Amino acid sequence: MEKIRVKAINGVKTVYFPVVAILVSLLIGSVVILATSQTSPLVAYESLFKGAFGNLRAFDDTLLKAIPFIFTALSFAMAKRCGIINLGAEGQFAIGALMATIVGVGMPDLPLVPHLLLTLVAGFIGGAIYGLIPALLKVQFGASELITTIMLNYIAKEIISFMVNGPIMDSASSLYPQSAPIPGSARLPAMFAGMRVHWGAIVALLAVVFYYVYLWKTKSGYELRVVGLNPNAGHYAGMNIKRSIIRSMLLAGGFAGLGGCIEIIAVQGRLMMTSFTVTYGFTGIAVALVGGNNPIGILISGVLFGGLQAGALRMQMMTDASSSVVQVIQALVILFIAGRLMFRLRTGRHLRQRTLAVPPVAMDERGEKR
Amino acid sequence: MDGLSSFLASVLRLATPTLLAALGIVFSERAGIVNIGTEGMMLIGALSGVMGSFYTGSVWVGALIAMAVTLLFSMIFAFFTVVIKADQTVIGTGMNILAAGLTITVNRAVFGASTSPPKIDVFSTVKIPLLSEIPVIGPALFQQPMPVYLAFLLVPVAGFVMFRTNVGLKLRAVGENPRACDTVGISVMKVRFSAVLYSGLMAGLAGAFVSMGQMSFFTENMISGGGFIAVAAVVFGNYTPRGVMFASLTFGASRALMYRLQAASTGIPSQFALMLPYLITIVALCLVIRRSNKPTASAVPYIKE
Amino acid sequence: SGETATTTAEAAPATEAQETEAATEAATEAEVTEAEETEADVTEEATEAEEPEAEDAKPKVALILEGAVSDMSWNATAYAGLEKIEALGAETKYVENIPASAGADAIRTFADEGFDVIFMSSNSYQDAGKEVAAEYPDVQFFMINSTVTEDNVRSFAIQDAEQGFLMGALAALLTESGTVGFIGGLPINPIINGGKGFEQGVKYVNEEVEVLSENTGNFDDVNAAKELAKAMIGQGADVLSPMANQASLGVMEAAEEEGKKGIGSGLNQETLAPNAAVVAIVKDTSIAYEAAYQAYLDQDMPETILPMGAAQGVVYIGDYYIDVDDEIKAQLEEIYEKLASGEITIDLD
Amino acid sequence: MAELLQMVNISKHFGPVIANSNVDLTVKAGEVHALLGENGAGKSTLMNVLYGLYAQTEGEVYYKGEKVDIRTPGQAIALGIGMVHQHFMLIPALSVIENVVLGYEGNGAVLDLKKAARDFTEMSRQYGMEIDPWMRVEQLTVGQQQRLEILKALYRNAELLILDEPTAVLTPQEVDSLFAIIRRLTSEGKTIIFISHKLAEIMTICDRCTVLRLGRVVAEGMQVSEIVDAQQLAELMVGQAVNLKTDKSDATTGRTVLQVKGVSALNERKLEALRDVTFEIKAGEILGVAGVDGNGQSELVKCITGLLPVTSGSIEIEGVECANKQPKQILKQGVAHIPEDRQKMGMVSAMNLRENLCLMEYDHEPYSSKAGFLRWSWIDKHSRELCQRYQVRTPGVTELAGNLSGGNQQKLVVGRELDREPALLIAVHPSRGLDIGATKYIQSRIVQERDRGAAVLLVSTELDEVMDLSDRILVIYEGKVMGIIAQKDADRKQLGLLMAGMRNGNGEKSVV
């Protein structure tokens, strides 16, 4: 009986907190809208919602935008599970995209399946190598990954800029700083006719499943989590801490790289100077953390952020709220979702203690039980 | 000014906003709060400083307003991270987006979207008598706007506060083991909250220096990564004010070097020159091997019971 | 129910415009009694209700921007173009900061909402635009700096290189030190072409003048532009030309502080650099937008890529902010004419 | 004597876990009041409620006759309540003196650490618990940290001092001096609440006691003098008869399992910690290591387990050279290790019991498959069994290890290690923080392991434990082996002298 009650409370809680959080952020956002535009907040929010989940096309869009976020979120989460703060998903994403472009454009004569696979692998490896660098610097020199990953993001941006302005610049059509288009044999097609969501969604789902199975079902993933939570205990249990760190960053970088690869071969079609104006990496961090670094959480929050992105676009287009106001509302949603536990004050004391005493780890347990 | 002198002057100019912001962050970091939101706070400081200077006609009043406004803004960060105990990285990221949106909205509302920026009072160069007469280093080091001197004078002060005072001890302890602090009657929340506010205050000043010391106007997203660099300077500087100063100078020097390499038209693609500061940082970080002062409870919210 | 609400929302801004007009009319008829006024209001409301239908007659024009309208350059002039189009009697709408990856969504949304003409302000949208255009044969698309021409797609090519050429020529005419500098922002197509034009412009005037040309890699970082400018001045440059959207301001400020000259690539920089700013060589894409729209109205659109440069009046020399030798002015004017007539061509390979 | 403290009807729930249920506790001024109970009975929880760390679910607290609502430790300190926590509340990165003055009301705005250090040194000398005030706490041994915790509370002049298992890692001498301190404090009118699992200590120092069982009071304010023996007390705590005997037959030794030859090593501070240590352990014997905490025991264990490099010498386990090998290789030789600091090393607090119980063996069958997958269903079943066998009190195997009571955490670690049927068992303070019943059980399990044929290295500051369990006793002083004595030849006095670095009982300090 008690179990059922707790389950019920937990169920209500998982829905209750984010919903209240979003409502409050929209409430505050409406003040901003009223102050800065002629649009009624209700109309603005309607377009926000419609743009995200209003109809099939909107939802299609939301899913499309969620895919890269899910990959970068997995990247952050994978490293975090091993105690590494990977702020470098941004750069790993870009390098993955670069590698995929090189393989995609560079071997145009391959048949579809091998070419596509090769391109995906290239994207993964590109990101993995770029994730390996901070890991090696950390275990060899003790260089804080917090800084090296940020620095590598800036470096990646310059690498991309250099590549599309030179070595891989598309010489066929014109001299724009962009690569040649990815040939059809290396492109991930849409899943359904008339929709844009592509097979990358399935790759993302598989990546999430891999993340879950690897961390909670395999020895190697278990090692990684132990090292992340208590390296002393890991050492004591005979685990190789350096190797765990390297492994986690290889996977983390690989996830991000795969995301970058898919964004290019399924959505953007070619690598451009401006391919990464969306902050895929940093949004991924928010997605991972809002999702509690756990697989289902990342999926849900990835879709939420995808929707936020899609809806924001529509809101900007359909109302006279400017893009900066839309930005403000997006920020408010992030703040309140991340701070959703504040609404616990309204619920029973019992609930409050549970949520406080057992923060994200409760989700781990749920993961294992299945 | 000869080449060396202008190089040194450029290093100081470039290092100052990083140093000012980092001198704030080093306190919040020591208290266990990673303030990724510095970028946004500096943006807020940059705009509110310009508005303050524009309406009052005094750059100093503008700077004070920038500090006050950013302090208020950082309260949001403090509230979410310290009171609500939400994840610091997410809140920081959210704050950056919020600040970008707010500053653009307000700037356009006040000054218009596409006009030339208004003329405002800015920090003027202050020559230090005698010292500025020294050849080479005189004009480089002692002909700078006030906030440059202020930033470097604050370094020993911050070091003293952090390592020699009761407040400093509490601060460092809270970042290491908040629970232990709780058991000796220290209010972890109060310490962390104030540390965040202080870092906001300094980020405000840093932002105001960018828009009114380095520049004389506000443009959208003008901080462009400066806040992240300041956070990096704190880690690179191993969480001490003195270290932060060296880190800021290293960053400043590598950027000044980069601009000179670019301007020298060496034929190297500009992208490689632009990578240089980041590469230098990474290499420097690898060469400096030492015990890290990173607080144990860094980024870990303190949840009682 | 969602659909209806949106329609109302779209109608709202237009209705307000109508209201202000009505208010002005009312003000001129000063002697209307209160009762009549109320009556007038009622009638007005009645007409308003019918307006959505009448509104359909107005062409709806949308603009998709990759950057912010406040960048004082590329996007700002595009936005100015949209305003000109509005003045031609169109209902307009714009979105800013749309990354390439969201281009397709933006285009589709506008097309679905019944826009008749959609402008894409960057070549980043080329692939997306081409793809989506095929789905909406009734919508007219204009792409800037692209190479696509289809039944319902026209492209025009902004001659950034001509702008750069003029800046370079003027810089070469003005320099005393024999070194001039060009500072670009993000190395995207317009900027790179501008840089190439600049170099050729300099050499056209004087083979001896040394050119320093670099990009800051970024349009936001004013300080980077300023420091780079200072470093160039350290290398001996005495005339600087920025092409870095809002970051250009940093270059002008550096020139002002160091007592050198700056040639603007956008208007309104004299307040910031009263002594340094010489003139703005303007690349006023708004003219291009307006011309394109006019061509659409006239249904006169040849199936070629429309160049938009000196010949079309898109690139022009602004008013001089400071005193410049008349001879130099004349020389520059001559070069301008030659560019417009095609006598001077710029090699972009 | 007046009643200083009254806790009335206190209940404390952690979600579904009821740690305290309608507990009453009355403490009189000037007494030493023992709080007793099995592991997980709710002692620490009750004290944390008193100290303002936990908010009680219900109940009231009266202090000096007045109702008080203590919500933060700050308020408790202001009332004159001090507490030494079961798990250290120290800041490893700071120096000893910084830890001492941290949060102290008497500090000036600018710290005068030199003066504070002088005062502190004088005080610690008085109490016979000297610690270098300038040392970083992370460099202290567990025992030194415990002393520091006590000194920290004394520095604040608490009137009511709560000591939550302060003696768990103290040497007998240190316990004696602690008792001297306690007596002095009570003579000064101060009041002590004393939590311990060691009956002898309670009998020696306490006036009255309150016994908790499963979160409820089973005996309130009972005179300690009324307690007949350990058996009675154990039964009171557990509620049924308990076997407190450790059966131990003579050792039948076999092959040499561990051979340590001429091992020297530096500690983490790069100071010489082990000097030319040589000994061996055969299968089927227990070698106890006696020594004052901090004389190289930790380093010895770390060297054998591969956690610390040796500078010279050899360590052979089962005939395989293991000096400076990876911990994993050493574990493969069949080494089990109960570490000195369970929270820092022995377990992962943020993982649940199941995950903690497979920490050492996760990488082979039956814990995981050849393909590299963990077998959770098997681990789950196995964990339940282990919890049952070692009486780990927990709501379930998916409870976080960090939420267990201190003693239960210890049982978790000990149970896991004992269950591995090792060739070499290294047990450091195995019964630290365990209640009487559990201690006896663990001790008999260690003996069982010996009888099964394991070689056992037992390190304990508890001289009784070493003397009871060991077949031979090695005395270590300043990293040097002072001598190895057979159990039957050992007497406390001689051991005590050796532990103090004196050979042959002639009071001469041996040269090391």
Ligand SMILES: Nc1ncnc2c1ncn2[C@@H]1O[C@H](COP(=O)(O)OP(=O)(O)OP(=O)(O)O)[C@@H](O)[C@H]1O
């Ligand atoms: N008054 C001060 N002003 C500026 N910096 C100071 C001051 N006091 C200490 N520092 C800096 O802070 C650092 C830490 O000081 P502290 O006295 O705590 O030494 P520590 O604990 O041994 O730390 P570390 O070994 O990392 O230097 C010193 O390395 C020094 O650079």
Ligand SMILES: Nc1ncnc2c1ncn2[C@@H]1O[C@H](COP(=O)(O)OP(=O)(O)OP(=O)(O)O)[C@@H](O)[C@H]1O
């Ligand atoms: N923060 C917490 N969250 C959940 N359960 C807890 C928490 N703290 C303690 N408990 C549970 O409360 C019960 C009482 O724990 P407590 O620490 O008070 O025991 P104890 O009597 O001090 O035992 P020991 O002698 O082993 O230290 C235990 O079952 C423990 O698992």
Ligand SMILES: [Mg+2]
């Ligand atoms: Mg306890």
Ligand SMILES: [Mg+2]
């Ligand atoms: Mg306990």
